[in-house]
Amino acid sequence: MDRIFSRLGKTALAIAAISVGTAAYAGNPLADEKIAVAKASVERAEQSGAPQAAPVELATARDKLARAEKANAAHEVKPAALLAEQADIDAQVAEATAQQQRAKKAAIEFDMSMQALRQESLRSSPPAQ
Amino acid sequence: MNIKLLTGISVALAMASCASTPTSNPALDNARNLVRSAEADPHVAMYAALDLEAAKKELQVAETAAIHHDEAAIAQPAYLAAQTARLAQLKATAKADDARVAAGQTERDKIQLNARTREVDSATREADSAKMARDQEVQKSANLQAELDALKAKPTDRGLVLTLGDVLFDSGRAELNPGASRNLDQLVQFLTDHPARRVEIDGYTDSVGTESFNLNLSQRRADAVRYALITRGIDSSRIVSQGYGKDFAVATNSDSGGRQLNRRVEVVIGGENGAAVAARGRD
Numbered sequence: 001m002d003r004i005f006s007r008l009g010k011t012a013l014a015i016a017a018i019s020v021g022t023a024a025y026a027g028n029p030l031a032d033e034k035i036a037v038a039k040a041s042v043e044r045a046e047q048s049g050a051p052q053a054a055p056v057e058l059a060t061a062r063d064k065l066a067r068a069e070k071a072n073a074a075h076e077v078k079p080a081a082l083l084a085e086q087a088d089i090d091a092q093v094a095e096a097t098a099q100q101q102r103a104k105k106a107a108i109e110f111d112m113s114m115q116a117l118r119q120e121s122l123r124s125s126p127p128a129q
Numbered sequence: 130m131n132i133k134l135l136t137g138i139s140v141a142l143a144m145a146s147c148a149s150t151p152t153s154n155p156a157l158d159n160a161r162n163l164v165r166s167a168e169a170d171p172h173v174a175m176y177a178a179l180d181l182e183a184a185k186k187e188l189q190v191a192e193t194a195a196i197h198h199d200e201a202a203i204a205q206p207a208y209l210a211a212q213t214a215r216l217a218q219l220k221a222t223a224k225a226d227d228a229r230v231a232a233g234q235t236e237r238d239k240i241q242l243n244a245r246t247r248e249v250d251s252a253t254r255e256a257d258s259a260k261m262a263r264d265q266e267v268q269k270s271a272n273l274q275a276e277l278d279a280l281k282a283k284p285t286d287r288g289l290v291l292t293l294g295d296v297l298f299d300s301g302r303a304e305l306n307p308g309a310s311r312n313l314d315q316l317v318q319f320l321t322d323h324p325a326r327r328v329e330i331d332g333y334t335d336s337v338g339t340e341s342f343n344l345n346l347s348q349r350r351a352d353a354v355r356y357a358l359i360t361r362g363i364d365s366s367r368i369v370s371q372g373y374g375k376d377f378a379v380a381t382n383s384d385s386g387g388r389q390l391n392r393r394v395e396v397v398i399g400g401e402n403g404a405a406v407a408a409r410g411r412d
Contacts, residue, residue, distance in 0.1 A: 082205050089212040096219035103223035103230075110230045114237055121240050 028077035034084035035072060038065050041091035045098070050091075053098035061090035154200070156207040157191050163214035164188045173217050176224035180217035184210050276319050282398060287329075288406055289398040291316065293354065297394065303349035305357055313354070316396060317361040327399040329406035330354045330370040333377060335388035340374060348372025354394050371408060 042061050050058045068083035164184050167173045173181050187210035194202035282289040297309040305313075320326065332347030332354075351370035359365045380387035399406045 085205065086208060086212075089209055089216065093212055093216050093219065096216050096223070100219045100223040100226075103226035107226040107230050110233055114233055114240075117237060117240055121244050 028072065028075075028080070031068070031072045031077050031080040031084065034081050034088070035065070035068050038068065038084040038088035038091065041088045041095070045091040045095035048095050049098035049102065050094035053101045054094040057090055057094035057097060061087045061094060064090060154195060154203050154207065156204050156211070157195055160188050160191060160207040160210040160214070163211045167214040167217045167221075170218055170221060172221035172225040175221070176228075177217040177221040180213055180220060184213035184217055187213055273323075276315075276322065280315050280319060282396075285397075287397050287409070288400065291396040291398065293394040293396065297354075298350055298392075301346070303346060303353050305353050309357070313357055313361065317358060317363060319398075320358070320363050320367070323401065325401055325403040327367045327369075327403060327405050328358075329397045329399075329408070330358075330368060331395045331397060331409065332370070332372040333379075333391060333393050333395070334375050335391040336375040336378070336382040337388065344372050344374040346372070347374050350394055354396070369405070373409060377409065 038061070042058070042065055045054075045058055045061065064083045064087035068080045068087060071077075071083060072080035164181075167177075167181055167184060187206045190206035191203050191210055194200075194206065277289060280291045282291040284290075293309070293312060297306050297312065298304065320328065330351040332349070332351035334343040334347050336343075338346075348370070349372070351372050355365075355368045355370040358368055375382070375391070378387075378391045379393070380390035382388050382391060397406045
């Protein structure tokens with residue numbers, strides 16, 4: 001959380017201090033943004049095979065995202081932001097896991113086809129003259 | 130060396146005195162391990178350098194919090210560092226596989242191209258040799274035809290028949306004229322070129338004179354030609370001779386022109402398979 005505020009910088013702190021009175025009515029914009037980012041990552045993971053390849057990571061990401069939204073709704077800005085950050089990286093890991101499994105499968109299939117092709121090529125090549 | 134070591138120890142002591150209890154945080158340890166193994170993976174440096182950078186930054190935040198004993202501030206960056214390090218390794222592994230397949234694709238194309246080229250080459254070679262064989266066959270038959278044309282041989286049921294007129298012989302005699310040589314030379318050349326072919330030399334006469342005289346004369350004339358071929362180097366086993374007398378006339382015997390045609394020696398040339406020429410059955 002300290003880090004989050006350090007990113008904003010002192011100017012942001014000053015503005016936040018001024019707007020404390022008015023900011024209470026809605027979710028924190030920073031948390032909102034992190035939640036939006038996490039949501040996008042979860043959706044991308046869902047569409048890229050993560051439900052099959054990395055169901056646990058994806059479920060964790062969804063759970064954290066839901067909790068982040070809940071916390072944000074309850075104006076618990078800090079937990080909301082932390083949970084959203086975690087949900088985002090969890091979803092990315094889930095997506096990357098699916099992608100990695102696809103690549104591995106493709107590589108194995110390719111290796112097999114190459115092996116078959118080499119054997120075929122050896123068989124059909126004419127004897128050295 | 131000693132001075133450096135001592136300096137190191139004194140710094141460590143100073144830090145240790147500052148940090149009263151050395152930080153041992155499981156989340157931080159986990160993050161350190163994962164970032165370290167991602168750093169050690171050459172694929173990560175090649176394919177996921179930005180993610181590795183992000184992981185190291187998060188780890189640094191966690192380390193800084195640890196130095197300041199801010200236990201509450203360690204967990205989040207440590208978790209993010211650990212997960213980002215995993216992300217980097219997953220992405221790098223996938224990209225390494227992709228790259229390997231992409232590189233192999235080129236090799237595969239090459240192998241397939243080579244195989245196709247070999248097929249085309251071998252088909253071309255086969256077509257070439259088939260054409261060459263055809264050309265040779267055509268040439269051979271053209272040569273044969275030219276030779277037969279030169280000999281004025283005619284195809285018949287028994288084989289190719291070359292007729293040597295009676296001009297080879299003096300009337301009533303069986304010795305070859307000196308002028309016969311050139312005619313026979315062409316036949317010798319043909320038999321030399323086609324060593325498998327056998328020949329039968331057949332002698333015929335007109336109807337003038339007795340049967341036995343004509344048979345005898347026709348046989349001696351055929352023998353004379355056979356002998357002439359043998360003396361010119363043709364193997365005797367390839368040549369048989371037969372006198373048929375006045376039989377098998379090719380023209381009328383009632384005028385001198387027809388009789389001249391009937392006085393003849395025919396050379397029957399056997400097939401390329403070396404089969405003997407069948408003797409003529411008497412009618």
